[in-house]
Amino acid sequence: MHSIQVKDLSLNFGAVSVLKTLNLDVAEGEFIVLLGPSGCGKSTLLNCLAGLLDISDGEIWIKGKNVTWAEPSERGIGMVFQSYALYPQMTVRGNLTFGLKNAKMPKDEIDKRVARAAEILQIGPLLDRKPGALSGGQRQRVAIGRALVRDVDVFLFDEPLSNLDAKLRSELRVEIKRLHSRLKNTMVYVTHDQIEALTLADRIAVMRSGIIQQLDAPQVIYNRPANLFVAGFIGSPSMNFLHGATVDGGRAFDLNGLTLSLDGYEGGAVGARPKAILGLRPEHLTIVAEAEAGRTIPAVVELDEPMGADSLVWLKAGGVQVSVRVPVERRMAAGTAVHLRVDIPKASLFDAGTENRI
Amino acid sequence: MADVTHALGVRAKAGPRGARPKPLFSRRNIMVYGTLGLVSLYYLLPLWVMVVTSLKGMPEIRLGNVFAPPVEITFQPWVKAWAEACTGLNCDGLSRGFFNSVRILIPSVICSIAVASVSGYALSMWKFRGSEVFFTILMIGAFVPYQIMIYPIVILLRELGLYGGLWGLVLVHTVFGLPILTLLFRNYFATVPEELFKAARVDGAGFWAIFFKIMMPMSLPIFVVALILQVTGIWNDFLFGVIYTKPDLYPMTVQLNNIVNSVQGVKEYNVNMAATLLTGLVPLTIYFISGKLFVRGIAAGAVKG
Numbered sequence: 001m002h003s004i005q006v007k008d009l010s011l012n013f014g015a016v017s018v019l020k021t022l023n024l025d026v027a028e029g030e031f032i033v034l035l036g037p038s039g040c041g042k043s044t045l046l047n048c049l050a051g052l053l054d055i056s057d058g059e060i061w062i063k064g065k066n067v068t069w070a071e072p073s074e075r076g077i078g079m080v081f082q083s084y085a086l087y088p089q090m091t092v093r094g095n096l097t098f099g100l101k102n103a104k105m106p107k108d109e110i111d112k113r114v115a116r117a118a119e120i121l122q123i124g125p126l127l128d129r130k131p132g133a134l135s136g137g138q139r140q141r142v143a144i145g146r147a148l149v150r151d152v153d154v155f156l157f158d159e160p161l162s163n164l165d166a167k168l169r170s171e172l173r174v175e176i177k178r179l180h181s182r183l184k185n186t187m188v189y190v191t192h193d194q195i196e197a198l199t200l201a202d203r204i205a206v207m208r209s210g211i212i213q214q215l216d217a218p219q220v221i222y223n224r225p226a227n228l229f230v231a232g233f234i235g236s237p238s239m240n241f242l243h244g245a246t247v248d249g250g251r252a253f254d255l256n257g258l259t260l261s262l263d264g265y266e267g268g269a270v271g272a273r274p275k276a277i278l279g280l281r282p283e284h285l286t287i288v289a290e291a292e293a294g295r296t297i298p299a300v301v302e303l304d305e306p307m308g309a310d311s312l313v314w315l316k317a318g319g320v321q322v323s324v325r326v327p328v329e330r331r332m333a334a335g336t337a338v339h340l341r342v343d344i345p346k347a348s349l350f351d352a353g354t355e356n357r358i
Numbered sequence: 359m360a361d362v363t364h365a366l367g368v369r370a371k372a373g374p375r376g377a378r379p380k381p382l383f384s385r386r387n388i389m390v391y392g393t394l395g396l397v398s399l400y401y402l403l404p405l406w407v408m409v410v411t412s413l414k415g416m417p418e419i420r421l422g423n424v425f426a427p428p429v430e431i432t433f434q435p436w437v438k439a440w441a442e443a444c445t446g447l448n449c450d451g452l453s454r455g456f457f458n459s460v461r462i463l464i465p466s467v468i469c470s471i472a473v474a475s476v477s478g479y480a481l482s483m484w485k486f487r488g489s490e491v492f493f494t495i496l497m498i499g500a501f502v503p504y505q506i507m508i509y510p511i512v513i514l515l516r517e518l519g520l521y522g523g524l525w526g527l528v529l530v531h532t533v534f535g536l537p538i539l540t541l542l543f544r545n546y547f548a549t550v551p552e553e554l555f556k557a558a559r560v561d562g563a564g565f566w567a568i569f570f571k572i573m574m575p576m577s578l579p580i581f582v583v584a585l586i587l588q589v590t591g592i593w594n595d596f597l598f599g600v601i602y603t604k605p606d607l608y609p610m611t612v613q614l615n616n617i618v619n620s621v622q623g624v625k626e627y628n629v630n631m632a633a634t635l636l637t638g639l640v641p642l643t644i645y646f647i648s649g650k651l652f653v654r655g656i657a658a659g660a661v662k663g
Contacts, residue, residue: 052556073562085553089575098571099561146557158553 001064003028003154003186004049009058011041011048011210018044019210021058026188031180033197034190036207037233042190045207046156049188050079063153073099075154078147082159084139086131092142093127096149110149117145120179137168144179157189161196173199194234198222206230223346224266228355231279231348237312240285240322242278242297243352246270252294253278253349256318261294264345267358275352282312282325284343287332296339301332315340412436412631419627435628439636443629445616446605452633455613459593459640462609465528467588470535471581477536478543479569483555493544500537508601515602522604530598535591539584546580547573582651590641610637 004026011019019041026032034042047053049060051072059068067075086095096117100110118124121141131139140160147155160176161169177200180187191197197204198218205215206229214226225231231239244255246262250270253260255278262270288296299317304326311328314321317340324340326332349358380387407424412435414428441451448454481493511530512521520526550573558568574581599609608616614637618630 047556050556050560052559071562072556072560077560079557079560081553081557083551083553085551085557087554087558087572098558098563102562102567146561 001028002026002061003030003063004188005059005061006045006049007059007061009045009048009060010056011044011053012056017210019048019055022210022212024205024212024215026186029184029186031187031189031200031202033201033204034188034207035194035197035204035233036192038192039209040207041210042192042207043158044210046079046158046188046190049075049154050077050156051075073102076152077154077156078150078152079156079158080140080143080147080160082162084131084136084143084163086139086142086146088131091128091130092123092134092145095131095142096127096145099146099150113149113151117148120148120182121145136164137172140164140172144176148183153185155185155187157187157191159190159192161191161193169196176200194236198234206233208233224357225279225348226357228277228279228350231350231357235281237282237323239279239281239348240320242280242318242320242322244276244278246273246276246349246358248272255297258297258318259294260297260342260344262344262349265347265349266345267349270349270358273351273358276358277350277352278342279348279350280322280342281346282323284346285322285324286341286343287313287324287326287330288339288341291339292341296341299338299340301334301336301338303334304332408631408635412439412628412635414628416624416626416628435626436632436636438626439617439629439633443617443633445608445613445620452610452613452617452636455608455610456636458603458607458613459610461524462527462531462599462603462607463589463592465525466531466535466592467585469528469532470539470588471584473532474536474539474584475543475574475577475581476569477540478545479547479573480565481540482544482547482550483568483573484565493540496537496540500541504534504597508597512601521602522607524603524607527598527602527607530602531588531592531595534598535588539587542584542587543577543580546577550576579651582648586644586648589644593640 002025004024006022006024009019009022009024010017022045024032024045034045036042044053048055049062051067051070051074055068059066061067062075062077072079086092087098090098093114096114097110100113114127118127121144123138123141123145126134126138126142131142134142140163143160157176161172164172173196176187176189180200189196189200198221201218203215204218204221206213206221208229214221214230216224216226221230222234225234225239228241232241242253242255244253246252247254247259249272251262253262253276260278291298297317299315299322302314302316302321304314305312306328309328310325311330313324313326313332315324315338316322322340332338350356351358403425410427411419411424413431413433415430415432415434418429439451440453442449443451477496481489515521515526515529518526518529520529554572555568558572563571593609594611595609596611596615600612600615603609614633617633
């Protein structure tokens with residue numbers, strides 16, 4: 001059963017179209033991450049799901065009910081905001097119970113739910129404090145608790161970790177994942193941080209200018225990006241792009257006269273294309289000393305960046321800057337001429353015109 | 359790096375600290391405090407004259423020493439101003455005007471702040487189609503001179519059957535307070551994070567619940583500012599009071615004018631001074647009590663717009 005169904009949703013602000021006939025089906029208990037650069041419409045979509053924005057066209061269904069025009073509180077959702085949005089004059093308990101009191105819930109049920117949320121999130125000792133007396137991490141915990149006590153099917157997160165420092169962010173990220181595996185409810189999570197997206201999501205929806213570019217499992221998004229945008233957006237450092245052409249009926253890639261065999265490429269019918277782009281992740285290139293016909297590209301080392309666990313080497317190959325991930329103990333001197341072996345089965349090939357994966 | 363800070367720390371400890379002390383009677387100090395002193399003297403002198411005159415008997419006033427303190431202190435002028443001075447046929451002093459003013463003030467302040475705070479809240483949080491236009495028109499209202507609207511309002515109040523009564527004046531004060539107070543509240547609520555409002559909506563709070571339970575408790579300073587503006591403004595109002603009410607209901611300011619400007623008999627300067635001081639007492643008290651909150655509120659409401 002679908003937990004959330006978005007059907008042909010459009011949203012216009014005056015003449016500006018923010019979301020364009022968008023479709024999204026979220027399964028029961030699924031963790032969906034909406035990922036994209038700022039201004040891509042991911043937060044807007046979340047606000048539409050929450051009912052905080054009136055949509056221009058389309059329908060939103062939650063748990064088999066058409067909630068397109070329902071009030072936010074009637075949709076069976078809980079929402080967590082980037083700025084925590086805790087009511088400053090109320091205690092933590094007041095914040096947790098505000099929505100329940102609005103729903104005229106009996107007091108013993110409220111107490112039960114608050115106790116459960118406090119236990120899950122370990123905020124019991126904080127219940128009688130005001131938000132001003134809490135740290136950022138504690139505040140976000142309370143904000144999650146406010147969604148938790150509503151006992152809803154769908155959790156909406158709007159960049160919940162963006163205001164936290166790096167260490168807290170990774171801690172809370174794990175905690176959110178743990179929460180999801182314990183509660184098993186549907187979660188829609190907006191972020192611009194690809195690490196959060198890759199670690200948390202069952203499926204990632206990569207968005208750009210109001211359109212979902214690709215909706216798939218994190219590994220697929222990472223390894224088989226549907227187009228140039230997704231390929232360039234996911235991954236740090238980003239994918240290396242080599243401009244050239246496919247020749248020999250699609251069996252080889254021509255890079256300024258240098259030919260690479262496309263044997264083993266996993267994708268559609270390549271065919272001969274005068275303009276194509278070969279996308280290679282830094283870990284799908286290997287630095288070798290000897291040239292191998294049809295499998296390597298000559299390159300010159302520019303600098304290397306030790307990253308701790310591994311090390312990045314930046315090289316110049318065919319006039320383009322290319323990054324390669326190597327084991328940290330392998331130091332490369334600048335100016336060294338080397339060859340890069342290409343892992344074609346893991347590469348991505350794009351048509352330069354449509355920018356779509358072949 | 360550590361060495362450098364360490365060395366600096368040592369030097370700071372060894373040498374004298376703080377700014378170099380300046381001589382008390384430097385040329386700059388004399389200029390500044392001299393000017394300040396002169397200006398305060400200029401502003402305080404009339405108050406001094408009023409206070410001393412109100413405490414003198416008429417024979418002493420006739421001597422003409424306006425600045426001299428009273429030789430024989432008498433509170434008779436104050437008593438007379440409050441309870442015995444005559445305006446028209448009534449000889450019960452300013453007390454009648456005081457209570458009229460209070461009766462006008464309380465509903466006017468409550469109504470104007472209630473209407474303006476809700477308008478400001480709606481205009482900043484619940485934007486509707488044309489809300490910006492609505493707000494602009496409201497703002498233009500703040501710039502139309504009162505004199506233009508006097509007669510139309512007379513007709514309006516007559517048609518509503520409120521002319522000459524207390525509630526007519528309350529309505530006028532509410533309407534005229536609306537533009538500036540709405541601006542004040544709208545700008546204040548605009549500084550409240552939007553996500554707070556969204557969170558409250560997800561929590562099932564409606565228009566009024568969000569206003570009373572979330573927004574109002576957060577906006578004490580701006581309510582204090584509005585309160586001060588309205589209390590002093592309405593208390594000091596003369597024009598609307600004299601036009602839209604009848605003699606029985608004249609506010610204190612109008613009655614003060616009638617006492618001071620009565621042409622029959624001797625000018626009782628001491629009574630006039632006492633009456634004026636009595637009238638000014640309410641705004642003065644408000645300023646003294648809430649000065650700090652007022653400044654804080656003005657700053658909070660005015661900076662972001």
